[in-house]
Amino acid sequence: MLAPALVLFGLFVLYPLVGAVRISLTDSTGIGEARWVGLGNYAELARDPVFWRAAGHTVLLAAVSVPVSLALGLALALLLRDKLPGRGLFRALFLAPYVLSGVVVAMAGRWIFDENIGIVHRLALALHLPAWSWQSSPWPAAASIVLVLLWARTGLAVVLYLSALQGVPADVMEAAELDGASPWQRLRYVVWPLLRPTTFFLTVLLVIETFQVFDLVWVMTGGGPAGGTELLVTYAYGQGFNARREGYGSAIGVVVFVVVLAATALWWRAQRASEDEA
Template sequence: MINAKNSEQNLQNSIPMRRIGRLGEGLEVALLLVPGLLLLLVFTVWPTLNAFWLSFHRENLLGTERDWVGLANYAEMLRDPAFWRAVGATFLFAAIVVPVQLLLGLLAALMVARPFPGVALFRTLFFLTTAVPTAVAAVAWGWYLHPIGGTVNRWLEAVGLPAQPWLTSPELALPTLAIVTAWAGVGFTAILLTAGLQQIPEDLYEAARIDGAGAWRQFWHITLPMLSPTLFLVALLTVLTSLTAFGQIHLLTRGGPMESTTVWIYRIYQDAFFNFRFSYAAAQSVALFLVLLLLAALQFRGLGRRVHYE
């Protein structure tokens, strides 16, 4: 009896100690999260909230005075033909980038997902685009696509075709930039899709081959359904990044020629840092942010239902 009472008393005494231990662990986790949360607050949350607040004001050049104007900046934005041209260029740009990047990334992933002699070399070549900085890639593409003496035009002339003004023609500049952007994203897309392909059990393919299914049927009925979660993630990221592409546009065309490559985010940059209309640029930024949220929600609602989860 005495031993039972002592055991019960020891158990009751240990409960507060466990709670204190858990509380200490929670405080330790909280302290470890504080630096990251502070950085998130300072560099993401606060600028976003400030942009929302600024979009309802007009301020002087130095930013020392602000006047409340309500929705005036948004009304001006909706009446601005330059804004709508930028919106149209943005969605045309994304309409080229997204399918090209997804298709090339999927083909690259299918090529290197399974081991074969020399697969490491092919993986390195495909994934190299991810390691190349945007500035370096833009300079290289500027040399390749130069209208006089560029590598691509020399190849065309070698086979008897005329040289093309890839980056200086209003008709060709935007599609050319879209292809360059898709090329830059192929490596990242292939990395994610390769990881998804390697998670598909080999037993499914063996069973399909025993049942007489060919390569196309295996791809359509096994690979795509099992890869759909990764494809959905990649498609979402590709859409959002294509709508906010900036570096290659700024370095290769600066929105030209004749504003043919002035996409939405580049219009914001010009209005803010060249025209010094920070409030108007903030209104455009808020509108872009809301459009991105809407597109993400539509993708989750439309494509998310077709995703096959095990």
Template sequence: MSTTAPPLSRAGAAARGRRPDRRKPADNVAGWSFAGPATLVILGFSLIPMAWALALSFTDSDLMSPGRNVGLDNYRALVQDPVFHQALRNTGLLVLLYIPASLAAGLLVAVLLNRKVRGIGFYRTCFLVPYIASATSAGLLMGYIFDRDFGLMNGLFVKLGLPVQGLLSSPSQAMFVLTLIFFWTRFGFSVVIYLAAIQEISKEVLEAAAIDGASRWATFRHIIVPSVRRMTVFLAVWGLIDALQFFDLVMTTTKGGPASSTVTIVYYVWQLAFNFFTAGYGAAVAYVLFVGTLLLIVAGLLFARWKGAMR
């Protein structure tokens, strides 16, 4: 038997040994025709404004004039800014309350909606409607419901014999009420994502667990929760970004009050730029938020990978 390699094999080996030919730019016209518009949008609406805002953060610009270079003065001023500290506390409270609640409630509701019962499509839609509804309309509606003097919530308290609450007018209650409203408008997204993940779980696995006599709690803990852990990481990161960018409900309900008790970081950036015309200082706050968000996301992803949730 001959051991000589056939011509095609020798040609293939030779081809693998050579460096691939460089394609001409004309060969990539089709690819760039699809990627080009998206690239221009990203550059035009993301990267370029980010670079401009970074340069702005080193000036005392008021958006009307270029302003003068002040170096790191804007960033140093943040250390002594009580409103900025209050905004950090309010935003941190929102993150700590919203993310665990949205994950737990989203998974629980998704499990309940993963059943074949009459009208299940209607029930699923009911949980999604608050998420797709306009944030402005939701804020105006909730501002009326939680109004101290004429709101439906205090009217209910009076009928139940309970004292009237300050709600959105109380410095100690307003942020908690806003967190509740934010949860109601956003956790429908968690329900949809979790429901899709649960429906991807093999029916054979669930049937085998039922045959083995596993209880609903055991099935939930040992099958459903591990199966959706990657979606949990995604929703946690998504919820973190969503909460750190919390603005619209504050704008339509409390406008940061009372006594700055509901000022969030993004709302404070808006105030600095468009109410107080200190755009340079506002850009510095925005960049602190950007860097902080990036660090939190990276830390969260590393922790999830360390715990094996990304496998």
């Protein structure tokens, strides 16, 4: 029963991963024969300030977007938990950006934050607010990436939290209410512990996806301005395909894989320890 899945996993995941590791140990340019350099690309990474800046941007994006996505998703799920009119429509609207192509979402974000004709720019002018340089200044450009990413990711958290909330036993909630627990106490001591598996799954999934963000940044800013939105994946792509340094770009990709794997393992251990204590 597992054989078809294992074959596909080996063909489309393990084999490319082994190939990337092999290429990262060479000076491959994609043209001609590659020369073996061993750990030379990784040694260069350690001295590359652009790599460390891209790594800092990636970690900061994950540190900001993941907790906010979880918080917004849970808050919206609590609002949509009751049988409100049009609840199915709201679910579809929240999930739509997640299931749409990343390029489509990025093009929409680029149009929304356009400095000349964008909705945000026109709204700022209408309200007599200062207009930000969303596309030509590093920090506003980074803020636009975060906002569009939250728009694209929160819908998944809403849907999964809604499904988890439907599994909360009604009799447990009624017992807590009869015991005098306030809405916040019921959320903190009854609902939240039951949502930990969903939160763990979402955290791991969103962290992995954040470290793999490419199309959103590439379409909206291209990693600019002045490298202000450069992430590890966009830097790897630029080095591998624009600069024709496939070996160096593959080394960056291997580093991203190792970091995500280590972060997932640490978070899993912390989650297991928390469950054991409970």
